[in-house]
Structures are given as C-alpha cells and as structure tokens.
Amino acid sequence: MKRKIAIAADHAGFEYKEIVKNYFSERFDIQDFGTFSTDSVDYPDFVHPAATSVENGENELGILICGSGNGVQITANKHQKIRCALCWMPEIASLARQHNDANMISMPARFISKELAIEIVEKFLSTNFEGGRHQTRVDKIAVC
C-alpha cells in the first residue's frame, strides 16, 4: 500500500508541483489539490483543502509550493493539527521530521532549483520523527 501524500501549489509553484508529483508518484499515492496551470491564483484556495486532508488523516503528509514558500506555510499553519516547515535545503527537511514532526513542508519555487526540490521532498518523505525530548516540545506547541 502506497503512503498517501497531499500536494498543492499556486501559479508560482505549479511547475515544481508537477515535477515533484511525477517524480514521486510511482512510490507514493499523491493527491493533487491544484492549482493546475500557471494562471494567477490565490494560494489559500488550494492550501486549505490540502491541509484539511492531512489534518483529518486522509493524507499522511503534505507538500506545498509557492514563490517564497511563506504564503502556503502561513496558511497551512493556521490549521491546529498542521506543523508545516519552510524547507530550502534537504537538511532542513530532515530536521523538520526528526525534531518537529512536521506533517507538511513548504518550498520556495522561485529560490531553489528543481533538483533541490526533489532532494528536499526525498528527505521529508524518508525521515522519521525522533520523539523523546522533541515530543515534549511538539506537545507544547498547541495553544488550545
């Protein structure tokens, strides 16, 4: 059974979304929440449904892409059960899983190469949460 992954992007991230989706779709069951072209759109329209699918367990993890990575990350982190980490290098993606138990990552398509985006996602999808002292900290993140 393939692990289920959500992916979403705005127009700035569309091309990277397609590349990431195509690269990983043999190994993972990837649900694409859009956008589906380079036409200008508003990223929350695509991020909220993707984040909801991770929150409710429909997807295990999620990948978000916009120009800077910030807008999609800020949006996703409005969801109580989402921990979305902005990743611009593979080591940050590993740490996002190991230390933060991140269940979503965001990437800045306008500032990283396509090859780097693939490497970042590879680390995100293949690294486990370490628990222990990090679990204590993650437990303290929620405010209500």
Ligand SMILES: O=C(CO)[C@H](O)[C@H](O)COP(=O)(O)O
């Ligand atoms: O990075 C982003 C949000 O954080 C967006 O991709 C960016 O703001 C889109 O800009 P524009 O409408 O000028 O293409």
